[in-house]
Amino acid sequence: MASVPLTVKGAELLRAELHQLKTIERPRVIEAIAEARSHGDLSENAEYDAAKERQGFVEGRIKEVEGKLSVAQIIDPKLLDADGRCVFGATVDLEDLESGDKVTYQIVGDDEASLKDGKISISSPIARALIGKHAGDVADVQAPGGLRSYEVLDVKYI
Structure with a gap:
């Protein structure tokens, strides 16, 4: 499996999610399954089916997050020395x-990508167009609405 690039903050968020899933969500689902079982006949028990479905989701997400963290390449932007390049x-x-x-x-x-937080994915068209650019360069981005041009004003490693 290829390495997954993550910022330090992104890795912390994934670790926090994993902790939440293992310590809160998993026990909650187990409790819900036990409660639904106590109601008797499992063949027509919608609560049991819903709890088992939730358990599948939680366990799948735990595996997914553990997998990403196991192959994560954690990059601290403050330690980068990229000579002003994106x-x-x-x-x-x-x-x-x-x-x-x-x-x-x-x-x-x-x-980690969240447009409302000003974070764009490394695999997005705009990020791919920006990689390697310096302040003063122009990046042409093929957006759904057509070609857009952006001037790089500043590059910071914070």
Whole structure:
């Protein structure tokens, strides 16, 4: 399995989710299954079916998170020395050359991406266009609405 790039914060969030799943969700599901079993006939017991389905989801997510953490390549943006280039973990200030809008994005792993938090996935079209660029460069991004051009204003490693 290929390594999964994660920022330090992303790895902490996955570890916290794993802890939550193992210490709170798993016991809660076990309790729900036991409660549903006590109601008798399992063949027509919707509570039991729902609890077993939830158990499958929780156990699947635990396996998924453990797998990602086991192959994670944790990158601390503060320790990067990329000579001002856009790389994984960098925070990039951009200006849309058409509209003049300014935005700031951090390039993160797929699991950490959240547009409302200003975090874009390394596999997104805009991040792929930005990789390797320096302040002053222009990145052309093939977006669903057509070609967009962004000027890189600043690259920070925070």
